[in-house]
Amino acid sequence: MDRGTVGSASRGRLQVEVRREGSSAVVTPVGELDHHTAELLREPLETAVDQGLSRLVVDCSRLEFCDSTGLNVLLGARLKAEAAGGGVHLAEMQPVVARVFEITGAEAVFVVHPTLEAALSD
DSSP states (O other), X not given: OOOOEEEEEEETTEEEEEEEEXXXXXXXXXXXXXXXXXXXXXXXXXXXXXXXXXXXXXXOTTEEEEOHHHHHHHHHHHHHHHHTTOEEEEESOOHHHHHHHHHHTGGGGSEEESSHHHHHHO
């Protein structure tokens, strides 16, 4: 598999790592995803789709917090990826983040995987 690092960005409480793995873009947000940091995640998700990687795997294993703004970034990425023939797969959501998806019902519109490996092999 191609495990080339595409890039990373950070601002305060969030760092976003991006790499290509096969035909997927693996995006790993590290820290807190909220109103102040959402753009750091939006940009690499949109860039990946623009570069032809419409299958986005978001590794949530190191995401400590996600508010409604962060959720909206993921929903927007889902729409863009699906329009390009792909989708957004979420992997290894921590309980505090999973709870936001449960409360809002957003878990029903994403493909959620227990592990990154499962998301990549699906």
